[in-house]
Amino acid sequence: MRIALGLEYDGSRFCGWQSQAEGCSVQDALERALGEVAGHPVRVAAAGRTDAGVHALMQVVHFDTNVTRPETAWVRGTNAHLPSSVAVLWARPVAEDFHARFSARERSYRYLLLNHPVRPAAAHGRVGWFHQPLDVARMQAAARYLVGEHDFSAFRSSECQARTPVRTLSRLEVRRVGALVVFDLWANAFLHHMVRNIVGCLVYVGKGKHPPEWLQEVLQGRDRARGAPTFPAAGLYFSGVRYEPRWGLPEGRGRELPFDAELGAVMDSAFR
Structure with a gap:
């Protein structure tokens, strides 16, 4: 039997998604917890790997098992064995040809950036930070150059193992929510560090270092x-x-609050 799970996690507590010899990853924690419920070793495959410090609002994984459990056991039972920084949100049986990674048609990322002269403390680890004022309209104009199918070699890390740098970025939205600048990106797949490199370039445009055309x-x-x-x-x-x-x-979208309007309003009031 193949089971799919949706989960969220606080990536600041882990060394990334992918299993490590030290057992410090999200995958390691999830597989240990699932093994307790299944009564046998479990290996999971994920829709996308995240680096150390990167969070998830809706990661999707699948695993195979030879035991029958109710869906509530895969959710509540697994959560009982997980650290508080990881939670299974739902469980569904799926066909044997389903694959969390290869069956995915689109993935999305969100970046939350506190735009204020003072660095965050209560939200440390949950938001990025940039101290100079940012012109969101300029960033929105620059973002349009990246939408579509392109060779994103300029936005991939040197450690990227993808066979091709060509990706289709279907949407790239930039908006201000209170004291936050929120970036939402949708693509068929992402390269290593692609989102963080795009955000860095958009910030350069937003602070006036380059015109929007520079991104092209x-x-x-x-x-x-x-x-x-x-x-x-x-x-x-x-x-x-x-x-x-x-x-x-x-x-496939994760829970919005408090990662959108609510957090933006809180940060806005806190930094006035």
Whole structure:
């Protein structure tokens, strides 16, 4: 039997998604907890890998098991064995040909950036930070150059193992919510550090270092050295996965609050 799970986690407590020899990853914690419920070792495959410090609002994984458990056991039972920084949100049986990674049609990320002269403390690890005023309209104009199918070599890390740098970025939205600048990105897949490198370049445009057209020059140059430095992981969230309806999975977006208007309003009032 193949089971799909949706989960969220606070990435600041882990060394990333992928299993490590030290057992410090989200995958390690989840597999240990699932093994307790299943009564046998469990290996999971995820829709997307996240780096150390990157969070998830809706990660999707699948695993195989030879035991029968109610869906509530895979949720509440697994959560009972997980640290408080990880939670299974739902569980569904799926067909044997479903794969959390290869069946995904679209993935989304969200980056939350506190735009204020003073660094965050209560929200440390949950938001990025930039101290100079940012012009969101300029950033929105620059973002349009990246939408569509492109070679994103200028936005991939040197450690990226993807076979091709070509990706289709279907949407890239930038908006201000209180004291936050919120970036939402949707693509068929993402390269290593792609979102954080895009955010870094948009911040360069927003602070006036370059005009919006500069982002097109960076994209077409296909040279990582021409872009801005990689932005910190703290404000980055793997926010959802879209699958075809035939798999019968819940809507692929994660829970919005307090990662949108509510957090923005709180941060806005706190920094006035």
